[in-house]
Amino acid sequence: MNEGRLATYRRMRDFERTAEPRGDGTTGTGDRFVVQRHRARRRHYDLRLEFDGALLSWAVPKGPTLDPAVRRMAVQVEDHPLEYADFEGTIPAGEYGGGDVIVWDRGTWTPGEDDTAAALEAGTLHFELRGEKLRGRFVLVRRGEKQWLLLHKRDEHAEDGWDPEQHPRSVKSGRTNEEVAADPEAMWRGDLPADQAEIRLRPSWEPPSDSELAELEGLKSKGTWNLQGHRISLTNLDKVLFPGRDGEEPITKRELVAYHARIAPVMLPYLAGRALNSHRFPNGVDSPGFWHKQAPSHAPDWLSTWEYPGADADDVQRYIVPDSPAALAWLANYAALELHPWTSPTSDVEHPSWALFDIDPGERTSFDEVLTLARLHRAAMDHLGVVAKPKVTGQRGIQIWVPIEPRYTYAETRAWVEKVSRAVGNTVPELVSWAWTKTERHGLARLDYTQNVLNKTLVAPYSARPRPGAPVSVPLEWDELDDPDLTPDRWTIRTVLDRVTTTGDPFADLLNHPQPLPPI
Template sequence: MNDQRLAKYREMRDFTRTAEPSGDGEVRATGERFVVQRHRARRRHYDLRLELDGVLVSWAVPKGPTLDPAVRRMAVRVEDHPLEYADFEGTIPADEYGGGDVIVWDRGTWDSPDEDPAAAIEAGTLHFDLHGEKLAGTFVLVRRGDKQWLLLHKKDEHAESGWDPEDHPRSVKSGRTNEEVAAAPEAMWRSDLPPSEAEIPLDTNEFRSEKRWEPPTAGELAALDELGAKGRWRLAGRDLALTNLDKVLFPGRDGEAPVTKRDLIRYHALIGPVMLPYLAGRPLNSHRFPNGVDQPGFWHKEVPSHAPDWLRRWRYEDAEPDDTQWYLVPDSVPALAWLANYAALELHAWTSRAADPQHPTWALFDIDPGSRTTFDEVLVLARLHRTAMEHLGVEARPKVTGQRGIQIWVPVEPRYTYAETRAWVEKVSKAVGGIVPELVSWAWTKQDRRGLARLDYTQNVINKTLVAPYSARPRPGAPVSVPLEWDELDDPDLAPDRWTIRTVLDRIAAVGDPFSALLGVEQRLPPV
């Protein structure tokens, strides 16, 4: 029956060219889903789709649905779509039917007081209630011709005069606009795969080492220097409203001048092309210090309401109601400059990508020194990790934290769950710690560790993060967390806070970025 209902849909599409789902797979029918997709094809319109009898019955609404009961919207009945289409967000080739970009503008559940909604549609009048993230309340579809219908909202507690869908342009699935999806679609549909496997992330070229970001020009940097205490700065085509540029964020160290917000913004802009491969495509947790590092900071995850529209957002669908729902995903040099102006001094990206949040691409070892641990002892533990990685045949690199410790970052194929990467890191950590038990405590709390170091494998959990490569740390002088080559662990001048935002760019110019060798590496974890 569904094959007959989808025959026209399939006839109009070439599934060797379009990423749209074909509807050949098995999809769990709930009978209650609805979706509205904002679709920029030959003309912009909104597609209203209601799950009914195993398909999505669909109408194209040129001006979009509204909560305003005084407005009547034209709606055109179009072919039924497969259930998989409820999650489709991406692009359709320009020379294909419906060519353009699609976002999941709203979604939720629906119900109808009509005893038989299919019969009501056939008769020409359907009453239905939507329970979405943007749309709610009672709607009516009334047929006015062969394919022409009217869509209206009833006067109820959800009605809102003047409500315009164009004032709410972002996807409820990804937080992105149509323009952002068109510029960098995150996923494609493979019609030859089962629906549970059909959505394939398209992050290979966008978020790995092949992606290139340009540093600020000399003119852009000069414009930043010429601003007073506040002003507008245009960077890479974006307008940034900068404030309190001369505020001291870090006291100086070793006789140097204090570090101001202007200095941090300049650093974020200059380090952006090197730092962004470790941030782009990943939700961000930031550690903010609006009053400088001499005052307590706080963690910030939710994208603030005043953030500019061009900042990329991502909605964490598995978040609990009282947890963060929308995260910032830094994907540009202006985004990093905006974060600096927001006094986000420390940047902590998730180890999984927004496109696949349950499968990390990094496994992390954190050598967390205790109150009695010397840096020489930290180096002993780091060198033992080097030996372990060599023995296991695993590609990895160390990174000084900018404070007292060292971390080991291991790129992994995004096939493992967090529980699996955590279990693997725990086994390796226990093996390393067993060699020098006098240096390591496995106690959970610091007060029970007797001042010893902890090899913290517990960081391998979703939304639990370590500081990003090249992020500043909240200490005098603005020290930076810096990736290393393995042999630098033997450098007698190495210190965990050796480089600052004023010196690390010279290091990169001289030796490059040691972590760049790990970008794009996908390796399986060997048994321990």
């Protein structure tokens, strides 16, 4: 293989971080093609044709189609190694093309010209595809230096109105992009045989089965629920914890228990291995709640706990460490509505693995102003080269979560966040107050860097908040800050599961991206 053809591909990637194959001389068949559906900053499809020891590659934003009346833009990109034809998995955030990839279609191809290189040079390449989704005669026609048009000829395989988005599953694994993104515990190694390619990065969790959910629904006001081998004693299941909003029915403890169990596979990566502070509302959110940290003596034996070795005699000694869907269901029965994990793991409690920015609106702060502040954080992260993502709080604010290497003290992390926060705040001084008390802020927002302290926490991704309708704190992609329909409490425990199924978890890439804090 001509090593020079892969020089650009290799220069653009850090193979210490990405699972993409480097390309080490695998022998091909000469006639393979693959189309990969790739959700990076923008969703697109990558058409790749094996030729002369590498994969010719075009990014097709709207995807190839069998509709002969449709012309698709196709942008030629760098050649890829042959091993890439089998790549399915996630590219870490911050890496070139960061996002999730599936093998959307694959098969063989035949060029329509005798001299493929000459046809490419001339700017018109006819070819036939024999895939599981794409079949028939296609043509690529160059319309610029890198811009081409891709179209399907009107042949026996042509189909008017054929839309690639109606065929979303991988021909390799049967998974959708959303299912790949929602499973950050797995990384696909394209340089390994298929039976060895999936590498488990961390424990994974399964949601409750339909029969387990049916058992919960069938319980009377109290009873024992058997969830994934754990027996959970449930009480007052029909007690209203959240009033409804917008004419909806109120939300009972039974519904919260079910939500905690169902969201667990997505939520637990932010809780497992971390001490938990919980905000409990035994009488519902219309009555005052209270913070609870100490693991209770009546907790079941299977519930994981951790004894804090640095606790003083009058401090909390033992914390709950949620590590299963059953643990989250038990916490819901305990009326722990808000879950706040420590930012450092119990295995290295003095060194946080998250740096947190908290945009705390004042009484006069509009959500448009919160968005202005969040977008300024986006610009700051881009300027610093830091991978981070925002999260609506489910109440009024937005937080920015930054995954960091667990080698900084809390003091160092807090100092770094403060410098960034003050730089952001100084660009819009009319929106921000640095006063400590709310009365002194005169209704302005505070950029609260003080949360970066041991045992001082922010609400977990996908945790409910104590408000009517049970709104949820939801991770976002940066470009969602520009969505005119965005509100800080847009999703509730009744709607966020649909979002996760459709779009995956935007924070998933952050879980595998510890990074140094750049000097400021």
